[in-house]
Amino acid sequence: MKPQDKHIGGTLNRVDGHLKVTGAATYSAEYELPGMSYAVLVGSTIAKGRIKSIDARAAERAPGVLAVITHFNSPKVPGFTPTGKDPSQPQTVGGRLKVFHDDLVRFNDQPIAVVVADTLERARFAARLVKAEYAAEKHxxxxxxxxxxxxxxxxxxxxxxxxxxxxxxxxxxxxxxxxxxxxxxxxxxxxxHHPMELQSIIAHWEAPDRLTLYDKTQGTLATRRDFAKEWNLPEENVKVIATFVGGAFGNALHSWPHESAAIIAAKKVNRPVKLVLTREQMTTMVGxxxxxxxxxxxxxxxxxxxxxxxxxxxxxxxxxxxxxxxxxxxxxxxxxxxxxxxxxxxxxxxxxxxxxxxxxxxxxxxxxxxxxxxxxxxxxxxxxxxxxxxxYTDKDPENGKPWSSKFLKECYQMGAERIGWNKRQLKPGSLRDGEWLVGYGMGVGTFGAHRGSSKANVRLLPNGTVVLQSAVTDIGPGTGTAMTQIAADALGLPPDKIRFEWGNSQFAQAPTQGGSAIVNTVGPAVQEACMAMKEKLRTMAGASNAAFASARKEEVVFADTYLTLNGNPGARASYADLLKQTDGGFVTVESKPNGENNQKYSMYSFSVHFAEVRVNPLTGEVRVSKLVSCADAGTIVNQKTAGNQMKGGAVGGIGMALMEAAVMDDRFGRYVTKDLADYHVPVQADAPAVDVLFVNQPDPHVNALGTKGIGEIAIIGVAPAIANAVFNATGKRIRELPITPDKLV
Amino acid sequence: MNQFQYIRPSKQQAAIEAVARDANAKFIAGGTNLVDLMKRGVMAPQKLVDINRLPLAKIEHENGGLRIGALALNSAVADDRQVRERQPLLAQAINAGASAQLRNMATTGGNMLQRTRCPYFYDTALPCNKREPGTGCGALEGINRMHAIFGFSDKCIAVHPSDMSVALVALDATVLVSGPKGDRRIPFADLHRLPGDTPEKDTTLEPGELITAVDVPDGPFTKHVSYYKVRERASYAFALVSAAVALDLDGNTIKAARLAFGGVAHKPWRLQTAEQFLVGKPATEETFRQAAAVAMQGAKAFKHNEYKLKLAPNTLIQTLKNAAAA
CATH class of the missing domain: 3.30.365.10 (Aldehyde oxidase/xanthine dehydrogenase, molybdopterin binding domain)
Known part of the structure; x- marks a missing residue:
């Protein structure tokens, strides 16, 4: 690809795709540290009450066990102030669960002990030997x-x-x-949420006041903040690494008891501690x-x-x-x-x-x-x-402001045409395919086009590679790939000359990945950092070269080993010479939303989803036979990864509409759907080929890239589209999800 | 996981003796269910006797029937040409179960002996008479959407999860068993038992008895067959209700029928009264509706599985229609 080609809007393959499919991407539970120990949590078996006693003797005697930690013997966590208010009074904002802090049980499967051993198997075995006695209260x-x-x-x-x-x-x-x-x-x-990757953490006290966490999180800095506070440490003493995150869907937006437990355990045994939740604990411990x-x-x-x-x-x-x-x-x-x-x-x-x-x-x-x-x-x-x-609204009826951009009508038209909306009949139950009833439905989604503040670091290496660093995580949407494209365009370099590094709290400040805001927020920082570096290098070159001194930064061209100028190929400043100067090409930029625009405009992404379903009138089975998702999300940075994100959201919507439900037996306050055999998410056979259509019109006000965000609107509106299609097929209005066969038979 | 012994004998007799003389020993083949239960702390055998070295994986046709070795993999049976031609219902039922990965590990014998998927059985913090006799049935007054409508007791309302077994009971299969007291043959309908007062016992097998093969007699059911499984997603889910139907048609007249339900009882649920009802009748939707009503006689629902009283007959009607049209 020629460097002058535009990469934003293209189909660059995931920059980390090869690492992921070859197993070379290292997820948080996959790091190996010398002296590693393994922790397994023991959950309460009542939903409310007090822990009277915990008999850990058998567990402590079990082979390989290093510690059994409960509220009776937990190291003191300085950030865990005494629980003041009565937890039975719900009218308080409250805070995160303070694990092993007191004898109160607030929910079933609350961690009440953690067993640490020299192998995972030994920890798991010993965890079964821990016996608790409770004074149960009515839950x-x-x-x-x-x-x-x-x-x-x-x-x-x-x-x-x-x-x-x-x-x-x-x-x-x-x-x-x-x-x-x-x-x-x-x-x-x-x-x-049930992402494929289980929640996992390695906690390592590198010194009594220095903590490193290899953690599944959507926000390296939020995690750093929470645990620095919990242990009363300066934030710079806590390092959080989350280079690869195997899906999260929101459940790594918060700091959870298992993270606190691993850090406490590492303190107690003075060794690195690895803690991976079980699939069952994913139901009860991480939102x-x-x-x-x-x-x-x-x-x-x-x-x-x-x-x-x-x-x-x-x-x-x-x-x-x-x-x-x-x-x-x-x-x-x-x-x-x-x-x-x-x-x-x-x-x-x-x-x-x-x-x-x-x-x-x-x-x-x-x-x-x-x-x-x-x-x-x-x-x-x-x-x-x-x-x-x-x-339809041409301005925001909530505040009377104009939309920063809105192409929902265009989405309606594109989607209706693609699904064949004209086949839909007003009267339910009018269409059949053999014995199966056929119906069509639509649902609209919207989500704020949020943009926060972010920094980005960028530097040039002597071989002409540009390295960018951001604390942002990539939970799957392809953040690293999009940022590479944005940098490539800003610098006029091919993507293979860009190395975007992410997922480390020591990199430049960036927000938690969530709320569809990352391309909106970090994208401009990357773009501006690249432009700033270009200008900085031009100025540096200009100190000894008049052509550079009088050029504009737009004219600067990055050649293989030297900087040159568009239309003046004779002007050359070698990277080696430039980088001899003290700080090389290192630049940090902070990018902030335009406050004036935020005051003037109402900023949202929009989507519409059209579903065609087939319903068996005898058995009540529902099959989604077609799904068309259209998005007005501003500029689409990468058609491939954005399309993939839309499809993932649509499949999530199928799950929400037709099968997902965590069911609790209220007598015990305990879930009975704790594994992936009982908690159903869609399998391949449940998902039709999802048609994704983008309006792909830049938003002029959110940021200079024109993006609005797609992560949320990919799923918002899918479940009602399917529910409405079921009504159109059967005449049955199901108002309680999921729409399982028992509700239609 | 608990500590356990593991042995892998190459002689059948040695395997049988190892289990017969140790109440805490278990056979293991594909391990797709047992290992799972051990990890969850539901079962804790002290000795595992791996039978994978025994020569029990053959699928043969002899003496007027198929003989399927206990170690024949589910995927191998479903893909076997003889099975597909002579007993297509069996192939369909196997393919309706689990996932391709599991069918590549699971064996014929192990599939029959899989334990219930009742969540109370799986969670050691909840009561379950099958896992721990005397603790009570958690599902009886609890979440019982997936549970039995036939043949239950107040001690247990769990259902048997196998699809393959539903076809085998319909096809009059016979289980070949070898044990410390010698060999015996068990009609498939007698292999699994109803819970009664001893739900901890799933089958009529005696301690140390090993399933070596299953015989499926040849019959006229090579064309008009259907296995239909209603579940909450298109694949890899246990049945809400399933039905196995095999018809022998003379024109549009039903000469013989074999019917069974899955997902409704502690064992695969053969429907002989409904079968007899169908004989001599025309293969019409009206006939099927009447047969379905006959099939449902004696059914009783709990708080959350009332839908099965309608879903089960409807599934049978759908399956009869599919079989007749096949």
Whole structure:
């Protein structure tokens, strides 16, 4: 490829693809350190109460065991202040679980001990020998009980402008007086992220005050901050390495008890400690999408204009930590309606703390809103696409601001054409393929085009390679690949001359990977750092070369071993000479969002998903036979990795719609779906070839690259598209996910 | 994992003696279920007797039937030309089970002897009479969506998870067993048992008895057969309900039928009354509906599996239709 070719918008293969498929990529559990020891957590078998005693004698005597740590003998963690408030009172914001800190059990399978041994097998064996006695108390894990005591999130009480505070436009609950109105409740169960890679950490105290963590995390700096605080260390004394992350979907956005436990264990045994959760512990110890109850009230005029929407949602949280998400946000801004109000509440139960799961609250909320849109269209005898067009908004109805860009209408058109929407019949149950009923449905998704602040480091090596460094992680979307493309274009170099290094807290500051914000945020920093380095090198060359001194940085060309100028090939400054100067080409740049633009514009990515399903009328089996996902996500940096991300989100949406549910036996407060045989995620046979279409129009206001982000909108709206298609096929409206055969038979 | 002994005898008799004289010994073949249960702490044998060196993997046709060795891999059986031609129902049922990777490890004998997937059986922190007699049945008043509607007791409402066994019980197979007291033949329908008061016992095998082969008699069921499995995803999931149907048709008249359900009882559930009902009747949807109603006589649901009272007959109707159209 010629260096002047544009790489942004291309199809560069993943820069780490070869490492990954050959097994050469090192994930956090795969590092080997001298003197490594292995830790296995013991979970509580009650959901609430106190630990009366722990008999660890047999475990301590077992071969190879180095330590059994419980709250009776745990090293003191300076950041664990005494638990002050009564954990049975849910009205506190609370904080992360302080592992091995007190005798309280707050959820079933809470870590109550960690066994450290010289091999994993010996640790696992000894962990089974640890016996606890409890004084059990009455627990509550049943959402229907939680709903009765739902409360306003503390942050909303403190700040009425909080995104989770009640919102009213026009008149609250105005739908109740509408003549054409509906009111319906929608439920999603607890869903679990279950990335392929298990949560894992190696904790290594390199000195009594210096800690290195090889950790599965989405944010190396957030992890550093949390554990520096926990151990009262300066942040620079904590190093976090997360070069490769085998999927996360949000469950590595938080710091969890197993991480604290590994660090405590490493302190106690004075050796590096490796701790890998079991698949079962992935259900209980590292968050989940919260069980959420929602109600939508909607009214519309005879000509298909929405006159009012009310969206209520209550999400589950733990008794010790308030977790909130933007479940009702899409309702505030998606459709033109003079009257809109939202209410978001929490239900605190004796369970572990939830965490954002891909598409976070918006995916949950879109199931309710987009199902209701379909219900209202049916009530009005309107095509659901036409109904959405009649309520399309050209500015943000929540705040009256213009959109930074919005091409959702274009998405509607492209997607409808690709799925064959014209085949859809208004009357459910009209289409068949042999014995199977056929239906079509659509669902819309949106997510804020967030951009934060970020730095990037860049330096030139004498061989002409450019090295960039960022603390950002790459949990799978291809961040390293996109950044390589952005740098290649900024410098006019081929991608193989760029080396982007990531996943290390010692690299330049970058935010946690999440919320679809990384290309928006780190991309500009990379671009600006490259431009700054170019200018710096030009200036350095200009000190002894008048041609460079008078050139503009846009004219600078990176040749194999020297810098030259466009249109003046005689001008040469060798890298070797330039780099003899003290700091070489090293540049650090900080890139910040444009505050003025943020004030002026409302910034969102948009998507629409169209589903074609087949339903067996006898057995209630649902097969998604076609899925078309269209995205208005601004500039698409890499068609291949972006397409891949969209497909992954769509498949996740199939799981959400048709099979994913973590089921708890409330008598014990204990999940009964803890492995991948019982907790179903889609297999290859469940996923049709997903058609992905991008509008690919740059957004002029989010950043100079024109990107808006796609990670979340890939899944937001997929589940209702499928649920709506099931209704179109069968006439059965399923308002509680997942849509399993028992609900249709 | 607990410490255990591991031996790998090359003589069948030595393997049988090793298990017969040690109550804590277990045979192991593919290990796709036993190893899993050992890792979860559900089973803790002190001795594993690996039978993979025994010459029990042959698939042969002799004396009017197929003889499938106990160590024949699930994938080998499903792909075997003789099996596909003479007993296509069996091939279909095997391929409906597990995943390709598991079928490449799992054996014929092991598939029959896999334990239930009831979550209470799998979690040592929850009660289960099958795992720990006397602790109670967790599923009875708990989460019982996947559980039995036939043949259960108040001690256990778990279901048998095998697909292959559903076809074998329908096809009148016979299990060949070798034990410390000699060899014997067990009609397939008598291999698995109902839970009664002793749900810890899955089968009628005596201590030390080793399944060496299964015989599947030739029959007229080479064309109009269907195995249909309703599950929560397209592959790699246990059945909500499955049905095995083999029909012998004369024109549109049913000369003979073999029917069985999976996912409804502690054993693969043969439906002989419904089979008899079908004989001499036309192969129409109406007939199938009536047969399905007959098949469901005596079914009873729990809190979460009421849907099976409708899904099971509907699945049977769908499977009968598929078989008739095959």
């Amino acid at each position: 509550e894990t049943d959402m229907s009980a939680g709903l009765k005591q739902a409360f306003v999130p503390t942050q909303a009480k403190k700040n009425p402008k909080s995104p989770v505070a009640d919102y009213v436009r026009g008149t609250a609950d105005a739908y109740k007086t509408g003549t054409r109105r509906l009111e319906a409740e929608y439920i999603i169960p607890t869903e679990v 989940y999408r919260p069980h959420t109850w929602q109600k939508i009230g909607m009214s519309a005029s005879a000509d298909g204009k929405i006159t009012a929407i009310t969206h209520e949602a209550t999400g589950q949280t733990s008794s010790y930590e308030e977790f909130t998400e933007s479940t009702v946000q899409q309702t505030r801004m998606m459709y033109e309606s003079p009257n809109v109000n939202t209410r978001y509440r929490l239900a605190a139960l004796d369970v572990s703390t939830p965490i954002w799961m891909r598409g976070p609250g918006e995916a949950t909320g879109a199931f309710a809103l987009e199902s209701a849109m379909d219900e209202m269209a049916y009530l009005l005898n309107l095509d659901p696409l036409e109904f959405r067009l009649r309520n």
